[in-house]
Amino acid sequence: MKKFYILILCLCSSVVFAQTLDYKKASTKEGSNYFDIVNEVRNEITLKKSTTDFTKADIKAEKQFERWAYYWKDRVDADGNFPNELLGYYNAGLINADGSLNLQNMEARSSQSQQQWMNVGPQTVPDANGYPNFPQMGRLTNFMRFTKVPASDNVLFVSAPNGGIWKSTDNGDTWAPKLDFIAGIGVTDMRSASSDANNPGTIYVSTGDYDADHIKSIGVLKSTDFGETYQSTGLTFSLADRESTSNLIVINDNTVVVGTNQHIKKTTDGGATWTNVYTHPYNDAQIGKFHSHGTNIMCADSWGGLMFSSDSGTTWSVIKSEGNSFERHSVTADAATGIFYVQAKSGQISTYNPGAMSPSLTTLGDPTTNYNPQGAYNMALVVKDGLIISGGVDAINSEDNGSVWYTTLNNAWVDNSSAGSYGHADIHEMGYLDSGYSFWAVNDGGLIYVTYPTKSEEKPQVDYISNSVLITQLYSVAISPQSEDHKIMGNQDNDGYSLEMKDGTLKWVAALAGDGTSTAIDYTNPSIRYLGAQNGALIRTDSGFANNYDGDVDVNTPSTGAPFVWTLKMNSTTPTTLYGGFAEVYKTTNKGDTWSNLNSGAGQIEYIETFGNNLFVIGANGGRKSTNDGTSWSTLTEPEALARMNSVSFNQTNPNTVYATVRGYVDGSKVFKSTDGGLTWANISAGLPNILAKQVVLKQNQSEEILFLGTELGVYYKVGTDNWLPLGQDLPNVIINDLEINYTVDKLIAGTYGRGLWEISINNSTLGVDEVELDDSTAPSIYPNPVSSGELHIKLNSATPELDYVMYNVVGGIVKQGTLVSGDNKLDVTNVSSGVYVVRMTNGKYVSTQKVILK
Template sequence: MKKTITFLLLVFTIVSHSQSIDYKSATTLKGSNYYEIVNQVREELGAYNKNASKTEIKKHKQFERWAYFWKDRVDVDGNFPNAFTGWYNSGIIDAKGRVNQNLNASKLNNTNSKTSNSGQSWSNIGPQEVPDANGYPNNPQLGRLTNFLRYEHATDANQNVLFVSAPVGGVWKSTNNGTTWTPKLDFLAGIGVTDIKSSSTDINNPGIIYISTGDYDAKHINSIGVYKSTDFGETYQPTDLTFSLEDKEITSNLIVIDANTVIVGTNKYIKKTTNGGTTWTNVFAHNYDDAVLGKFHRNGNNIMCSDSWGGLFFSSNNGTTWSTLISEGNDTARHAITTDETGVFYVQNDNGQVSTYNPAAATPALANLGVLATGYSTQGSYNQCLAVKNGLIVSGVVDGINSDDSGNTWYVTLNNSWSDNTSEGSYGHADIHEIGTLDSGYSFWNVNDGGLNFVTYSNIADEKPTVEYKSNGVIVTQLYSVAITPETSTDNIIMGNQDNDGYSLEMVGGTPTWVTAGAGDGTCTAIDYSNPQIRYLGAQNGALTRADNGFLGDVWGTSLTTPTAGAPFVWTLKMHSTIPTTLYGGFADVYKSTNKGDTWSNLNSGAGKIEYIETFGDNLFVIGETAVKKSSNDGASWSSVNQPEASAKMNSISLDQNNTNTLYATVNGYIDGSKVFKSIDGGSNWTNISDGLPNIITKQVVLKQNQGQEILFLGTELGVYFKTGTDNWAKLGEGLPNVVVNDIEINYTQDKLVVGTYGRGLWEISVSNNTLGVDEVQVSTVDAPSVYPNPVNEGVLNIKINNSSNHFNYKMYNVIGGLVKNGKLNSGVNTLDVSNVATGIYVVRMTDGNTVSTQKIIIK
C-alpha cells in the first residue's frame, strides 16, 4: 500500500479506515485542516457509547484527547501551528528549538511581577500520592509515564536511583528506590519526554543521561530534540539535534551505546551521533517524510527498528548501516520489539501476531510464533510494548497479556478492569507504554497511563503476579477541571483528570484525605458551597455523578440522567453563584437543572455545542461552536455577543457581576498582541488589553469580583499571569512549572488562587490585594466596623459603624465570589436579614471610598 502524504488522500484514508491511519500525524502534513479531520473521524467513530467494548471506548478517548489538545491552538480556519510556538514566543526556546541557557526554573518567571518581587510562591496542594482507593478495585493513579531508568546500589536496594519520564511533567528522580521523588525538568514540564537512557548504570559512575523530548506515543507534543545530562540527571542541556518550529518533528526512544554514541529515530531518518551529540548523521532515510521511525531495541551490535507504517529495519553493526526486513506492513502500524537471552528478536504487530528473527541463523528471516494474541488492542500503537524472559512473553497494550507456551495461548495478567480476586490477572493500570526486565526470576517493570509498576511473576505459569506501584510522589496528573469549597485547609477540593477519574479531598478520621471518585475521564467538577458534602464529577460526553454525602464510601456517587446526545467529550458544568441547587451544563446546547442535576431543561441559546459557561446571579454567558450568547434573565431569552477578534474565536469569558456590561474574554490561536479583550457595553464592542503578554495560548480569564479596582487572572499554556488596573500583564508568582493551566478558581474566603494544570497537578498561591500590589488603606482599628454575631445563628447580622461621620457601602459574597447582599451602612447599628442566605463562609467588604475593611463571617 503506497504511503500517502497529501491531505485529500489523508481524508480518504480517515473515512475508509479511520483507525488504520495516524490522525495525530496530520499536524505535520501540509494542508491538514483540524475541523475537517475532527468531523471526519467523529463521523467514522460514531456516537460515543459508554457500554461499548474497551477497545471502542479507547478509540474515542484517544481521538478526543488529541482534539482537545489542539482546539485552542489551531487558527480560526483550522490550520495547525507548531505546538511549540508559545515556547518560542515567550523566549524559552530559540528558533532552532534550543532552550535559552540563561533561563532556569526560577528565572522563567517574569521578574517584573509584583507577586514575584514580594516573594510569593506557588505551592502544590496535591495529591502527592495516589488517593485512597475508596473501594475502587481498579483505582486511578497519578498519571502517565513514558519510560524508566534505574541505577542499582551494590548492597542496598533502598538506595537505588530511579528516573522516570512523562509526556507532560518532565523528568523525575528518586534516590531511595521510589520512596520519594523530585522533579528535575519543571522549566520544560510542558514539553514531553519520550525516553530517558544512560551510558552507564553504575551508581558510582553514572555516565551521561540522554532524553528524547516530545510525546512519541500520543503525538500531542512534538520534539525539540535530544538533550543530555552530565550531572546525574540534575540539569539538562541540548545536543546538536534540535528542531525549529517549522520542523514539527517527532523523536523516538533512544539507543545509548556509550557516553558518545546515541541513536534516535525521527519522522524520516534514523540519526546517530558518535561524539556525544555535537554532530548527528543520517544513517537511514525512509521513503516517506512522516514514517515516524522507532521504536528501537538493541542486543549486542544488533538493533531493530520499526516505523509507524508497519516497516521493520535491522542493523548488525550498532546502527551504522541498515537493511529492510519489512518495507511496509499490511496493518500499517508499528511493531513492538524485544529480544530474549540468546539474542533472538521478538516482534509483535498491531494485530497481535508475534514473530521471531534470529540474526545468528544461516539465513535470518521473520517467522510467525504461535497465534494472534487475544485481547490485543494498541489503540493505533498508542500503547505497544513487549518483553521476553526465560520463555515468558509479556505484551503491553491496553491490558498486560502474556504467554508461557510460545504464543499459542494468551492470558490477561495485568487487568485494568480488575474487580476482585475472581477477575483475570492482577490490577494493572490501562495503557502500558514500555516494559523491561528487572532482576532474577520473572520480574519486570512497566510504565503506563497511571505510573510505574514493578511486576513479579512467581513462576512462568503465574497469572496473578505481584504488582508494586513505584511512582507515588511523581505528580504528573493532567487536570481538566477543579472545584473548591470555603476552606483551603480542610475538605475543600474535587478535581477531574484525564484518564485518571477524579480525586476528592474529604475528611477521613479528622484528617483531610484525597479519595478516589470514579469517572473514567473526569471532565468537569462542582461543589455545593452551602453543603460541601454535595459534589459533582462529570465524565466524558456529558456523563455526570453526584455524591450527596461526599464520595468517601461512595466512589461512583449517584449516576444522573443528563442530555448526553451531542455533548462534547470534555464538557463544562457550572453552578449558580448564589443558588447551589441550580446547575448549568454544556451539552449540545446549554441546559439548566434546578434540582441538583436530577432533571434538565434546554435553555435553547442557539449557540451550538457548548464549550464554555460563565454565570453570576441570573446573568448567563455561553460560548458555543457557532455563536456566543448572553442572557440577563437566567436563560429565558438570549442575545448575541460579538467576537472580540475577527481572526480568532473566543474560548473563555468573565464578567463583572456588579456591572454586567463589563466583560473580559480570551481568544484562541497565535495572533500576536490579541489575547485578552474587554467590553464595557455587554459585548458589542471590545478593546484589546493584551499588553505585556507574549504570543502564547490563553485558556481562561477570571475577574476577581467585588474589589475596589480591576484585578484579572489569566491561565495560559505557560502558567498564570495577572493584571491590576491599568498595569500591563505580569507573570504571577514563582515556582509554578511551565505547563498548561486548564482551570482557575478564586477562593474568596481564603484569598487564594487555585489552578489545575495539565501534567503537574493542582497548585495555589495567595492573591490578597496587598500581595498583588493593590494599594488599599485599611480602616483604622478605632473606626473599623463591628460585625456580630459571628457565627450568625438566628438569621440576623449586625454591623456597627463606630464613627458617626462615616458611611460605608458593603458587599457580601461567598467562596466563589457570588454576591448575596450589598447596600449602604449608616452610622450606628445596621441590622441585615441573612435568613435566606445559604449556610457557609462569606466575606463582607466595606468601604467608605477611601478606606477598606474586609471581614469573614459564618452563617449557620
C-alpha cells in the same frame, strides 16, 4: 508505493479506527484542515455506532481521537490551519529558533507578586475508596534505574509527556522534578549507558511525546551532572521541522542512536554532531521502538516496516518493508538468547534470530488474545526465558510460545476472581528489573514493579513506585467554602480525586469517571458533589464520595451531542441550579434530576460563566449572554476577527463589563475587554507573550480591576491599567486548564495539565493593589460570629466613614449588599444559606475585609 492519507470519509465502518496514526500526522501535512478532520472522523464514528457493535477497543480509539481534537481546539487558527505545537515555547523565549534550550531565559520569570505557588495534591495516590481499578497519579513514558548499595539508595528517573523528568534518590520513596522550566515540552525517553549510581555517565533525553504525538520534539538533550541540569545537543529542530524523536539506544557516553520522522541518526561525539545512518523513503515514517542486544539493534516505522543493524547502528537493512496499514510494531529481545521478538498491531508475534544462518521473521504461536494497542498509543513487549508479556491497554502473557494467552495486568480488575492483577490501563514501556521474573512497566497511571514468583504464575505482585510523582493531567477543579482543603478534581485517564473527610481524616479519595471532565461542589453543603465524565456523563453524591466512589446518582443528563470535555457550572447563589454544556446549554433546578434546554443559539457549548441571573456561554456558533437566567439571549461579538473566543468572565455588579480570551497565536491578541456587554471590545493584551490564552477570571467585588489569566505556560495577572505579569514563583511551565478563586481564603486555585493542582495567595496587598486597610481602631466590628440567630450586626464607630458592603460566598456570588452608616447596622441573613462568607466594606479608598460564618 503510493500512500493514501485519511480524512476521506470511509464507507467501510470496520476500518474507522485503523487510521489512528494518520489524523495525528495531519498537523504536519500541508493543507490539512482541523475542522474538516474533526467533522469527517466524527462522522465515521457516528456511522460505526449506528451499523455495528461499538467495542471497547472502539471506545478507546474514540477517546484517543477526542483527546487529540481537544488538544488542538485552542491552537488552530480561525480557518483550521495547524500551527507548530512548540510555537508558544519559542514565543515565550524558552527555546531558540533552532529548537535548542534558551538557558538564559530559564530563570527570567519576573513578577511583582513574590508569593509562592504550592502544589496542593494529591501528593500520593488517593485512597482507593473501594474502587477496585482506582486512579493513580498520571501517565509516564519511561523509567531508568541506577543501582547502589544499599538498594534503598537506588537512584530512579521517570519521564512524563507533560510533566517533565522526575528523580528519586531513595529508591522511589520520594521524588523531585528536574525539568519544570520546560515541563510541558514532554519527554519520550531518557537513557544512559550506565546503571551504576556511583558512575552514572551521561544521560540523554529524547523530547516530545512519541506515543500520543501531541507534542513535537525539540531534539535530544543531555545531562552530565546525573540528571540535575540539561542542555541541548547538536540534534535540535526548528519550528518548521515538526519532528518526532523516539526512544534512545545509548551505547556509551558519546555514542547514541535515535529515530526521527525519516532518519535514524547516530552520534559518536557526545551529541555534538549527528549522522543520518539510515534514510527512510517516506518523510513521515516516525522511526522508533528501538531495542538492542549487544551490537544488534532492531526498530520499527509507523507503516509496518522493520529495520535491523548488526554493528551498533552504523549500517541498516530492511527486514520487513513498509505496508499501507498505518501499523507500528513493538520490539524487544530476550537478554539470554539475543532473539528479537516483534509484535504487530494485530497482536501476532514473530521472532528474528540474528545468529541464524539465514535470519528471517518467523511467526510464533497465535495472535495475542484481546490485544489493543490503540493504534500505536501503547505498545510494549518484554520476553524472558520463554515468558512473553505483551503490553497494550492491558498486559497479556504467554508461557508456551504464544499458544495460550492470559490477561496478567488487568485495568478492569474487580476482585481476586478477576483475571490477573490490577494494573492501570495503557502500558507504554516495559523492561527487566531484578533476578527471576521481575519487570517494570510505565502506564497512564505511573510506574509499577511486576514480580512473578514463577513463570507460570498469572497473578503477579504489583507495586506502585511513582507515588509522589505529581504529573496528574487536570481538566477541571471545584472548591468548597467549609474548608479551604475541600476540593474535587477531574483528570484525564485517572477519574476524579475528591478531598474530604474519611475515617475521621481529611484525605483525597478516588471517584469514578474514566476521564474526569467537569466538577462541582454545593457551596452550602460540601457533601453534595458532582463529577462529570466524557461526553456529558455525570454522577452525583449527596453524602460525599468517601466510601462511595461511584456516587449516589447516575445523573440522566441530556448528553447527546455533548463535547468530549464538557463544562458544568453551578449558579453562584442557588447551588441546586446548575448549567450543563451539551449540544446546547441546559439548566437544572433540582441537582440534575431534570433538565431544560435554554436555547441560547450558541450550539455545542464549550464554556459557561454565571453570576446570579447573568449567564454567558461560548459555543460552536459563538458567544451568547443572558441577563435573565436564560429566558432570552443576545449575541456577543467576537473580539478578534482572526480567532474565536474560548473563555469569558464578567463583573457581576455590572455585567456590561465583560472579558474574553481568544484562541490561537495571533500576536498581541490574547485578552479583550468590553464595557457595552460584548458589542465592542478593547484589546488589553499588553505584556503577554504570544502564547495560548486558556481562561480569564475577574476577581469579583474589588475596588480595582484584578484579572488572572491561565495560559499554556502558567498564570499571569493584571491590576487596573497595568500590563500583564507572571503570577508568583515556582509554578512549572505547563498548561492551565482551569482557574478558580476561593474568596473565603483569598486564594487562586490552578488545575494544570501535567503537574497537578496548585494554589497561591492573591491577597490584594501582594498584588500591588492601591488600597488602605482600616486598622483595628477604625475597622467595623462584626458580631456575633458565628451567626446562629439569623441576624448579623456590623458596627461602625464615629471615626469610620460611611461604607458600602458586599457579602459573598466562596465563588464570589453576592448574597447581600448595601451601605453601612455610623453606629450599629443590623443585617437580616435569615434567607442566606449556612456557610462561610466574606464581607468586604469600602468607600473606594479605605477597605475592611472580614470573614463571617452563618450557622
